[in-house]
Amino acid sequence: PSTRLPCGSRVLDLSRPQVMGILNVTPDSFSDGGQHASLDAALRHAAAMAAAGATLIDVGGESTRPGARAVSPLEELERVAPVVEAIARELDVVISVDTSTPAVIRESARLGAGLINDVRSLARDGALDAAADTGLPVCLMHMRGEPGDMQNDPRYENVTEAVFQFLSERMAACAAAGISPERVVLDPGFGFAKTLAHNLSLFKHMERLHELGRPLLVGVSRKSMVGQALGRDVDERLYGSLALAALAVAKGAHILRVHDVAETVDVVRMIAAVQAAE
Numbered sequence: 495p496s497t498r499l500p501c502g503s504r505v506l507d508l509s510r511p512q513v514m515g516i517l518n519v520t521p522d523s524f525s526d527g528g529q530h531a532s533l534d535a536a537l538r539h540a541a542a543m544a545a546a547g548a549t550l551i552d553v554g555g556e557s558t559r560p561g562a563r564a565v566s567p568l569e570e571l572e573r574v575a576p577v578v579e580a581i582a583r584e585l586d587v588v589i590s591v592d593t594s595t596p597a598v599i600r601e602s603a604r605l606g607a608g609l610i611n612d613v614r615s616l617a618r619d620g621a622l623d624a625a626a627d628t629g630l631p632v633c634l635m636h637m638r639g640e641p642g643d644m645q646n647d648p649r650y651e652n653v654t655e656a657v658f659q660f661l662s663e664r665m666a667a668c669a670a671a672g673i674s675p676e677r678v679v680l681d682p683g684f685g686f687a688k689t690l691a692h693n694l695s696l697f698k699h700m701e702r703l704h705e706l707g708r709p710l711l712v713g714v715s716r717k718s719m720v721g722q723a724l725g726r727d728v729d730e731r732l733y734g735s736l737a738l739a740a741l742a743v744a745k746g747a748h749i750l751r752v753h754d755v756a757e758t759v760d761v762v763r764m765i766a767a768v769q770a771a772e
């Protein structure tokens with residue numbers, strides 16, 4: 495696939511792995527306790543991640559961690575829009591918007607977003623048309639059910655094949671709605687409707703997804719697969735998260751969605767130094 499991904503007014507160079515910094519603008523975000531509720535704090539955090547080497551900032555106004563409660567479209571828009579507008583004005587980064595809501599997709603694109611990141615793969619009514627109309631690239635991610643019930647005994651014959659099949663079908667749905675495959679990024683959806691065993695097996699066999707011919711985005715930062723494998727609380731998962739970041743890069747992932755940007759950028763740069771050697 496081409497190594498350049500047009501993202502609105504910017505272009506992402508996917509010939510080398512890119513680090514996407516996580517910016518939760520939710521009161522109950524699973525990791526940073528919603529301290530970015532205020533616009534100023536959010537902008538400062540985004541600026542710090544950009545300075546640390548993030549080339550994308552992922553702005554999310556709905557918590558989709560297991561058990562999270564739903565948020566109204568209006569509330570989500572009120573959280574996300576001011577932050578997208580401020581980052582578009584102040585920072586030279588690709589703004590990714592983590593949303594499933596058509597109104598948020600449309601308004602975010604109008605305010606300068608460069609990537610639509612939908613954990614529900616544009617399944618909601620109107621989402622495919624909204625994303626198609628923006629002309630922006632979209633990230634499609636595997637999930638089953640909703641955050642409220644997705645961890646209730648998820649079962650797969652073969653989790654990697656199920657994820658492969660799902661992403662293939664969503665890509666076809668996008669193509670039918672006028673979103674060409676060149677605009678698609680794919681994501682296995684670690685931590686969504688998956689047990690530890692599912693997450694580990696899917697990570698081990700991740701290269702299978704390259705056969706879909708699109709860039710891969712991986713989001714494992716501080717997630718329960720690290721916590722369960724190592725017995726670590728959410729604020730003790732940096733080392734495990736960096737191990738998975740390194741392994742994801744070794745497996746050909748193009749975008750890493752992380753909380754700890756500076757640390758992950760050093761992992762990516764160290765691997766690049768070795769790969770560039772004679």
Ligand SMILES: Nc1nc2[nH]c(SCCc3ccc(S(N)(=O)=O)cc3)nc2c(=O)[nH]1
Pocket residue numbers: 524557558559560592611612613633635681683684685686711712713714716717718719751
């Ligand atoms: N493309 C993409 N977007 C994402 N947005 C999020 S929000 C994280 C929600 C969450 C938190 C914690 C756990 S857990 N129980 O595994 O620790 C699961 C899901 N994640 C991703 C991801 O991966 N890709």
